[in-house]
Amino acid sequence: MVRLFLGCFLFLSFFRGYSQENTFSIDTLHVKIDSLYREDQFYAGLNYNSILKKPSEVSQEKISFGFSAGFLRDMPINKSRTFAIAPGIGFSFNNYLQNMAITGTSQNPVYNIIPSTVNYDKNRFEQLRVEIPIEFRWRNSTPVEFQFFRIYGGVKISYLLADKSVYDDGTNKIVIKNSKDFEDFLYGVYLSVGYSAFNLQVYYNINSFFKSSAKIDSVPITMNALSIGLVFYIL
Template identity: 75%
Template structure:
């Protein structure tokens, strides 16, 4: 009998102790970050189009570009739906077209490749350091990770490296560090979408080439129009 009563008291104590350790989800308090920042890293892929091309110049293949970087989100209102975001990043873009660049990097020569001439490759490509600044609107909240956004921005980029390639199967001409390329490019863009993936359009406000670059005695004034997808992280 004593053994039975001892076991009963032990089980009763164990049950009470177990009940004291039980808790429900209602007792938990999830801390909400009211000072959150949005979309501070980005990567993107885009299709590059050339506008204001010299007469006779056309793009005959798809030209792609890639970008990535960091933006410091700085909310402007209490709800944190409006913000500005300066940042920096890198971009690589190539432009496939039929304007050949020959000669040398000190004295490049430009000409339209005749339609009767076969060529395997003709492009120029650039690696740039980018410094964007955005004005942002979004309908996010501290607990919402999917939301609508419209971001408009201005971007300045500095040329880090460039290369042009002309290859007709017989002769291959590669020119690096072309003196006629503008070191600084600037343009405007807008990004809009929902959740992580968004559409972005960029329009270059100045030419790839300095005033010294000419074709048929006319200045080459080509700038960029890019359409792509941008993916925001954190």
């Protein structure tokens, strides 16, 4: 009985010692580094819209905001992967609050400046667009560094999916959807600069929101926007 006990004790001691010699630790793990990594392939942004090149009588009211989100395919073009090209696709929504009332119908919209003596509750137009950005990128990232500086510049083409204008003076409310006078395609340029998750973006759309058929007192309406806001890039 004593021999059996001693035999079991020695066997368990040997097994425990063998197990300790093969215990895994974080130091013994092999971490695989992805040398073919890609950066910032999803984006989401929030921006303030400032109306530019507007008719002299038009003034902006309150805060005009917008947001966007989408996917970009990061394609590095140098060995260290600090330079890249990134085409993508996304959606944007923007509204513009100002004192130019849009009345009539979608096929025959009428434009008038609201007199300063008239009190009104709402006056805005808004647009939902699908956008196709192409970015030219620089960043000082590495395969193991996830916080880095970036400078991304690009061009963007957007196509109008839906639009709506609202004028409400408390007595009458006029809502027009899918107006024939809004441009289908907008073209713009933008620049994003930042570090880690926080990045400032400036976007300028080159052509006007309105077609040449949109007029105030026989004068064509030209109006575009400068947007400034924050954009967040996600892997």
